[in-house]
Amino acid sequence: MDSDRSPVSLRVNGHTVEVPADGRSLLDVLREDLGLTGAKDGCSPQGQCGCCTVLVDGAPRVACVTPVRRVQGREITTVEGLDADVAADWAQAFCAVGASQCGFCTPGIVMRLEGQHPTECAPALLGHLCRCTGWQTIGEAWELRSAAQTASKAGRDLAKASARATIEGGVGQMIDPSIVLGGGGGFAADTAPAGALRAVSDGAGNWVVATTLAEARRVAAKTQGRRTTLPPGWPLEIPEGDWLVRLQTTWVEPAYLETDASWCLPGGEPSSPVGNGGAFGAKALSGPTRSPVMEAARHLADLHGVPVLASLSREDSVRLGPKRPPVAAGVDANGNGLFRVVATPGIVAAIASVAPGLTIEQVVVPGPPTSAAIRGAGWVEAAVLMAAATALRRSHVRGDSVTVRAPNGAEASAVFDQTAGSIVVEVSCGDPLDIVMLRSYCIGAAHMAYSWVTSESLAVDPAGQPNDLTIRSFGIVRAIDMPNVEVSVRNDTTTPINGSDAVFAAVAAAVWLEAGLVPRWPTSDKISS
Ligand code: FES
Numbered sequence: 001m002d003s004d005r006s007p008v009s010l011r012v013n014g015h016t017v018e019v020p021a022d023g024r025s026l027l028d029v030l031r032e033d034l035g036l037t038g039a040k041d042g043c044s045p046q047g048q049c050g051c052c053t054v055l056v057d058g059a060p061r062v063a064c065v066t067p068v069r070r071v072q073g074r075e076i077t078t079v080e081g082l083d084a085d086v087a088a089d090w091a092q093a094f095c096a097v098g099a100s101q102c103g104f105c106t107p108g109i110v111m112r113l114e115g116q117h118p119t120e121c122a123p124a125l126l127g128h129l130c131r132c133t134g135w136q137t138i139g140e141a142w143e144l145r146s147a148a149q150t151a152s153k154a155g156r157d158l159a160k161a162s163a164r165a166t167i168e169g170g171v172g173q174m175i176d177p178s179i180v181l182g183g184g185g186g187f188a189a190d191t192a193p194a195g196a197l198r199a200v201s202d203g204a205g206n207w208v209v210a211t212t213l214a215e216a217r218r219v220a221a222k223t224q225g226r227r228t229t230l231p232p233g234w235p236l237e238i239p240e241g242d243w244l245v246r247l248q249t250t251w252v253e254p255a256y257l258e259t260d261a262s263w264c265l266p267g268g269e270p271s272s273p274v275g276n277g278g279a280f281g282a283k284a285l286s287g288p289t290r291s292p293v294m295e296a297a298r299h300l301a302d303l304h305g306v307p308v309l310a311s312l313s314r315e316d317s318v319r320l321g322p323k324r325p326p327v328a329a330g331v332d333a334n335g336n337g338l339f340r341v342v343a344t345p346g347i348v349a350a351i352a353s354v355a356p357g358l359t360i361e362q363v364v365v366p367g368p369p370t371s372a373a374i375r376g377a378g379w380v381e382a383a384v385l386m387a388a389a390t391a392l393r394r395s396h397v398r399g400d401s402v403t404v405r406a407p408n409g410a411e412a413s414a415v416f417d418q419t420a421g422s423i424v425v426e427v428s429c430g431d432p433l434d435i436v437m438l439r440s441y442c443i444g445a446a447h448m449a450y451s452w453v454t455s456e457s458l459a460v461d462p463a464g465q466p467n468d469l470t471i472r473s474f475g476i477v478r479a480i481d482m483p484n485v486e487v488s489v490r491n492d493t494t495t496p497i498n499g500s501d502a503v504f505a506a507v508a509a510a511v512w513l514e515a516g517l518v519p520r521w522p523t524s525d526k527i528s529s
């Protein structure tokens with residue numbers, strides 16, 4: 001706590017403001033006191049996701065680890081304070097190439113690129129995370145903007161782009177320039193009524209309420225999460241057998257950027273924590289893995305008789321949120337095999353939908369909650385295993401593509417050429433509706449698959465508690481380490497269906513083949529910060 005309690009004076013978007021010297025971060029002050037919600041909170045106070053990036057005297061800085069007293073007298077520019085033409089150019093550039101999906105990470109990235117004027121985009125993104133786009137289209141938006149090209153909207157219907165995004169993301173999702181600039185995404189933490197009380201989990205099943213987020217965290221005695229020294233573990237084993245191919249996966253963190261938040265008026269219904277997609281099935285609105293923030297917001301608003309915004313810290317979202325169930329599986333030369341999976345409602349049907357010949361065993365292990373709703377859970381692992389076995393039986397050689405047919409009928413083929421640093425993808429998923437957005441989702445799926453197979457893990461201790469609690473702990477592949485992804489879409493006029501999940505599976509299989517079918521994922525050391 002500051003010893004000098006005189007107010008802090010700073011310039012924000014051209015206006016002088018005075019705020020209390022109460023030890024809060026610049027991010028908290030911008031969002032809570034000034035109502036500037038363009039800078040997002042994806043991991044505060046970890047300072048690792050970049051979502052809260054603003055300009056301080058013109059230079060990009062993460063606001064969540066910047067105490068407001070440190071910027072006394074400085075000039076702060078948030079995404080809302082960008083020159084209108086500059087902002088419009090960025091928004092058009094991002095929309096033109098599909099560089100923003102859920103949009104939660106996007107305003108921070110715009111501020112980084114605008115403030116840093118990099119000569120290369122990927123290195124400039126080292127301080128940022130995007131879980132949706134797979135980075136490549138962000139580089140394309142930067143190139144478009146750097147070349148001062150006018151982002152053409154000709155022939156583009158953003159309603160169709162939003163429809164394609166909704167199919168791919170599995171929840172209502174809007175594609176719009178306003179989301180690039182930090183508004184319109186419907187994120188609960190942005191739309192809560194001014195002055196709503198803040199509620200945070202104390203990690204022991206209780207909620208603490210205060211007038212500011214910082215105060216609630218202080219009372220809840222929240223300490224910042226750490227990256228563990230615990231190595232990843234593989235909770236399931238496959239017995240010895242005449243296996244042609246074996247696969248063991250570990251725990252992985254969905255790591256959606258918008259942590260769970262919900263607000264509620266007294267006597268009202270809580271808002272959804274799924275703002276504009278981006279969680280790929282990992283944020284549950286109902287069922288056993290339902291996000292706890294909705295019930296907390298409702299209960300606390302009724303209890304206190306005022307609006308309450310309940311939110312999870314990054315650490316709590318890792319501790320409490322559902323994970324993809326780990327598997328251990330083997331398939332023999334005849335295509336028969338055994339598939340063990342961490343017990344999860346609905347997972348057996350998902351696996352059987354693509355591999356009816358496998359014997360499926362559910363196993364109860366200590367660990368975080370699991371969900372079959374997470375992107376392709378179960379069926380993707382089974383499809384990858386079967387595709388690998390088929391490839392081996394056909395004497396697959398480098399450069400051959402691997403094809404996966406998803407349970408919904410979508411089909412995708414992929415080739416990964418490690419030497420060339422390229423992933424080539426072809427997808428068939430009905431009427432594309434909007435090629436730009438479909439391509440963006442396919443690139444994002446390719447990144448998620450590549451990252452999962454080669455790099456990602458979440459350390460879980462013997463008692464079943466996740467130990468990696470920072471967003472940089474999970475090994476998400478960075479922009480500078482991501483192969484180039486080339487996407488082609490097969491001509492199709494049938495009903496549009498999700499295609500990126502098939503791409504996710506096909507790329508996972510192609511990357512695994514290129515990695516020599518090493519039985520344990522991740523196949524190499526984590527690539528993270
Ligand atoms: S919220 Fe500041 S870096 Fe993540």
Ligand code: FES
Nearest residue numbers: 101102130131132
């Ligand atoms: S668009 Fe980047 S996290 Fe969703």
